[in-house]
Amino acid sequence: MRQLNTSSNTWLIYALGGGWGHLNRAIALGRIASRNRPVKILTNTPYGRYIEKFLPETNCQIFAISSTADFETTCTQVQQILRETDYQCLIVDTFPRGLGGELASILPELKTSLRVLIHRDINPEYVKVKSLHRFVADCFDLVLVPGEGVEVPLANLPCVQHTNPWLIRSAWELPIRQDVEDILRLNPLDRNSKVVLVLASGTAEELSFYGELTSILSQSWENVAVRCLSAEKPDKCPENLWVFHWPAMECLQVADVVVGSGGYNTIYECQALRIPLVAFAWPRLYDRQRVRVQRLVSANYEAGLAQSRLVLADSLETAIAAVCSELNLPVSKRCRPGYDFVNGAFSAVFAIELCCNFTK
Structure with missing residues (x-):
């Protein structure tokens, strides 16, 4: 059984992507997880600068890569952060190989870190072309589907768990x-x-x-x-x-x-x-x-x-x-607002914690 890093209990969330979705999903998870450990979020969305004043309440540290950085610079910075940051668990949002493929070579090196994929729905053609079924099975310990249904392309992998959608507020x-x-x-x-x-x-x-x-x-x-x-x-x-x-x-x-x-x-x-x-x-x-x-x-x-x-x-x-x-x-x-929803980010944190404890 692979032994996890015991010198740090930090969770590092890879949330690269241009829109709100990757960042909000990372914060939805991170703000809950940060109650028991440090959480760091790696992002390059241009929207990050608009919410800087709100970040202290999330209790997450943000690693911001410029949204205008070129492809090579972004990939180099991501790999440098992953190699130089001390963390117990790496959580990758949506793109198993990284937004630019920069994770493909580095994930096999992370032998002392739990590796979790957040499987938002994704184009199945991309999954096929990049042979993601085999790649994810080989490189990730846990795959979490955040409310996206049972028909997402990687839903048949044995390490998949489904949760309700992850929401930024309960x-x-x-x-x-x-x-x-x-x-x-x-x-x-x-x-x-x-x-x-x-x-x-x-x-x-x-x-x-x-x-x-x-x-x-x-x-x-x-x-x-x-x-x-x-x-x-x-x-x-x-x-x-x-x-x-x-x-x-x-x-x-x-x-x-x-x-x-x-x-x-x-x-x-x-x-x-x-x-x-x-x-x-x-x-x-x-x-x-x-x-x-x-x-x-x-x-x-x-x-x-x-x-x-x-x-x-x-x-x-x-x-x-x-x-x-x-x-x-x-x-x-007319519709009336409902407040009985379940925030899937809580069960996601619990699933990752269980996986961390089992792998130690």
């Missing part, structure tokens, strides 16, 4: 409604107004699209408050409608309907809180947003979960129509 941590209304600059005297939240992230083109959508929605109804949550103000978004708050999950409970992407965070946060979501499945090299949305639409339908309404949109027109349909529902059929 139900008891969410702020009260009045505080959220203050964050969003909603009129406290107009409690009868409905609220539409547009969660904007992605490419410059996608941000501009969300900005235009926010503007159109704000002009469509008199008794509806529209806000756009984004790290940067999207083009075409009116200044008075733009808000940045992290984590966005804290704001969702006041929404009558959310418009956003089919990405991991948006989908599972809305599902957890039972907030209706109009989702766009943006094209990504590795993330199958359309597959995620369609899987959950089918699952909700089969389970009769009308309170977890999820609609796939493919244009401004279909999104506006879906929002309108949701807002026009009678009171008896």
Whole structure:
């Protein structure tokens, strides 16, 4: 049996990738794990700089690699950190070989570290081309599927464990409604107004699209408050409608309907809180947003979960129509926020701890 490093109980989380998903997933896990050990997160997302002031409360140390660094520089820095940092457990988010393949040569060297893969859904063609079934079986001790279903490409590996989705907040941590209304600059005297939240992230083109959508929605109804949550103000978004708050999950409970992407965070946060979501499945090299949305639409339908309404949109027109349909529902059929969800990050931490203890 392989012996783990006993000089350190640190967990190091590899969370490279350009969007919010990798970083938020790492923090969701790390903030819970850090109650019993140091946690370090390696990231290169450009969004990292927007949440620096919030990082102390996560109790995680961030290793930030510049999002503008070239391929070779990024790979070299990652390998240097992995070789020079003392840790008991390496947790790799989504990309078993690393975002640029930089982990392929170094993972076999880490003989005294537990190696865990966070298996978010990923393009099966990538899995096939890179022979990831064999690679993951050889290089990882544990594979955690964070709520992505049983049809993910590596689900048949014997070391796989499934959890509920990993969320950046548990139900008891969410702020009260009045505080959220203050964050969003909603009129406290107009409690009868409905609220539409547009969660904007992605490419410059996608941000501009969300900005235009926010503007159109704000002009469509008199008794509806529209806000756009984004790290940067999207083009075409009116200044008075733009808000940045992290984590966005804290704001969702006041929404009558959310418009956003089919990405991991948006989908599972809305599902957890039972907030209706109009989702766009943006094209990504590795993330199958359309597959995620369609899987959950089918699952909700089969389970009769009308309170977890999820609609796939493919244009401004279909999104506006879906929002309108949701807002026009009678009171008896509207969704109400739910706070009985289970945060899978807790069971993920427990699974890793068990694996660490078993391998010692």
